[in-house]
Amino acid sequence: MTPRFSPVPAEPLTPVPVMPPRERILAAASDLFYRQGIRAVGVDAIAETAGTNKMTLYRHFESKDVLVAEYLRRLAGKSEVFWAHIQREHPDSPRKQLGSWLEAAGRDANDPQGRGCALANAAVELAEKDHPARRVIEEHKRASRDRLAKLCADAGLKQPEMLADELFLLLEGARVCAQSIGADSPCCRFVRMGEAIIASHEK
Amino acid sequence: MTPRFSPVPAEPLTPVPVMPPRERILAAASDLFYRQGIRAVGVDAIAETAGTNKMTLYRHFESKDVLVAEYLRRLAGKSEVFWAHIQREHPDSPRKQLGSWLEAAGRDANDPQGRGCALANAAVELAEKDHPARRVIEEHKRASRDRLAKLCADAGLKQPEMLADELFLLLEGARVCAQSIGADSPCCRFVRMGEAIIASHEK
DNA sequence: TTGATTTGGTACCGATCGGTAACATATAGG
DNA sequence: CCTATATGTTACCGATCGGTACCAAATCAA
Known part of the structure; x- marks a missing residue:
C-alpha cells in the first residue's frame, strides 16, 4: 500500500526547542548506567535512547x-x-x-x-x-x-x-x-x- | 633453528596430583572475578588462567x-x-x-x-x-x-x-x-x- | 587389554563490543 | 543566498563476547 499523496510533514513531538544532543546523550547515559550498570550498557544503546546515533555521541565524548x-x-x-x-x-x-x-x-x-x-x-x-x-x-x-x-x-x-x-x-x-x-x-x-x-x- | 633431537618429555610442573579442572576453574574465576570484576572477565581468560580451555569449563558449568x-x-x-x-x-x-x-x-x-x-x-x-x-x-x-x-x-x-x-x-x-x-x-x-x-x- | 569417560585443542558460530570513515542532510549566521 | 557547522545515516573495522561441534589424546575402571 504505497502512499498516494505526499505525507503531511510530521510535526515534531515537542514543539519547543528540544534538548541539544549532548544533553540528551548525558540524560540517556545517566538513566541506563544507573539502572543497568556501566559495563552492561553499550554506546549503541545510549545513542538510541538519546534519539541520536553513535557518531554524534563520539563527536561530543571522545570515548565511553x-x-x-x-x-x-x-x-x-x-x-x-x-x-x-x-x-x-x-x-x-x-x-x-x-x-x-x-x-x-x-x-x-x-x-x-x-x-x-x-x-x-x-x-x-x-x-x-x-x-x-x-x-x-x-x-x-x-x-x-x-x-x-x-x-x-x-x-x-x-x-x-x-x-x-x-x-x-x-x-x-x-x-x-x-x-x-x-x-x-x-x-x-x-x-x-x-x-x-x-x-x-x-x- | 629446527631442533635436531626429539625433545626430552617435559616433566609436569607439579609432580603431585594437580587440582581437578573444576577446582582450578573455580579458583581462577575467584581470583579474576574479585580483582577485575565479574563483567570485566571473559570465560576465555578464566579457562586460560585455570590452565584449561573453554570446552572443559562448559562441561562443568552450564553457563558463565x-x-x-x-x-x-x-x-x-x-x-x-x-x-x-x-x-x-x-x-x-x-x-x-x-x-x-x-x-x-x-x-x-x-x-x-x-x-x-x-x-x-x-x-x-x-x-x-x-x-x-x-x-x-x-x-x-x-x-x-x-x-x-x-x-x-x-x-x-x-x-x-x-x-x-x-x-x-x-x-x-x-x-x-x-x-x-x-x-x-x-x-x-x-x-x-x-x-x-x-x-x-x-x- | 579393552572400553568408557574425561580432558585438551582447534576451529567456529552469531552477536555485540568500542570506535571510525564517508557522505547526505539540516540548521544557522553572515 | 551562500557558506560553515552540527547532525543524521549507513556501512564498516578488528576485537571480544558467551557458547558449541568435532575429534584426538589422555585417563581410568574392569
Whole structure:
C-alpha cells in the first residue's frame, strides 16, 4: 500500500526547542548506567535512547570512559546543589541541617527503585585504578565526608570527626545493602540508627 | 633453528596430583572475578588462567552465570567457616566473639589489596534481579546480619537488633568505601567506630 | 587389554563490543 | 543566498563476547 499523496510533514513531538544532543546523550547515559550498570550498557544503546546515533555521541565524548566520567561529574554536581539547599533551608541551625541530611539520606537509601550510590557503584564496576572516573569518585566521596564532618562540628556534637565517619559509613552501607538484601533489610531502619548514633554523641 | 633431537618429555610442573579442572576453574574465576570484576572477565581468560580451555569449563558449568553463582556460593561457605571459627575460639563468651568479629572485619575492610565484599560487589554488577547469583547474595547477607544480631543479643547488649544493624551497615559501608576513597578513608577508623557504637549499647 | 569417560585443542558460530570513515542532510549566521 | 557547522545515516573495522561441534589424546575402571 504505497502512499498516494505526499505525507503531511510530521510535526515534531515537542514543539519547543528540544534538548541539544549532548544533553540528551548525558540524560540517556545517566538513566541506563544507573539502572543497568556501566559495563552492561553499550554506546549503541545510549545513542538510541538519546534519539541520536553513535557518531554524534563520539563527536561530543571522545570515548565511553570520558562519557562515564562526565556522567559521574554531573551527579557530583547535583550533590553540591543538595548541600547548598539544606544550608539555605536552615541557615543558622547546623543541627537542623544534619536532620535534613539524615532524612534525605534515609529517603535515598530506601527508594525501592534506587540502586544505591551511582558513584560508589561505579567504583565497584571500574576496577582499573587509572580510569578517568576514579578521580571524580574519590573527590566527591571525600568532599561529602568532609562536609558532613563540618556539619557535625558546627552542631556542637561530641567527637564530630568520628561521628561523621560513622554516619558516612552507615549511609554507604545502607545504599549498598539495599542492592544485596532486597526488602526488609537493615537500611529500613537507617534514620532511626542515625538518630541513635547522633544521640550518643550528644554532650 | 629446527631442533635436531626429539625433545626430552617435559616433566609436569607439579609432580603431585594437580587440582581437578573444576577446582582450578573455580579458583581462577575467584581470583579474576574479585580483582577485575565479574563483567570485566571473559570465560576465555578464566579457562586460560585455570590452565584449561573453554570446552572443559562448559562441561562443568552450564553457563558463565552459574559459574558466577557457584563462585559466590563458595565464598559464602568460607564465611560459615569463619563464624564457626570465632565460636570455637571463645565458646562461652559472646562478648569476645563479637570482639573477634570486629577485629576480623577491620582487617578485612583495611586490606590494601582488598576490593570489598565480593558478594556485595556482585550485587552491584549484576543488576538483573533474576540472576542466579542474587539468591546466594541475599541469603548470605541476611544470614550474616542475623548471626550478628544473635551475637549482640547473647552478649547482653542493649537493643541488640539495632546494634547489629548498625555494625552490619558500618562494615558494608567500610568495604565499599575502601573502593571509592583510596587511602586515608573513614574505614581506617572502622574498629574504633565499632567499639564506640558497641559501648553506646552497653547496659 | 579393552572400553568408557574425561580432558585438551582447534576451529567456529552469531552477536555485540568500542570506535571510525564517508557522505547526505539540516540548521544557522553572515 | 551562500557558506560553515552540527547532525543524521549507513556501512564498516578488528576485537571480544558467551557458547558449541568435532575429534584426538589422555585417563581410568574392569
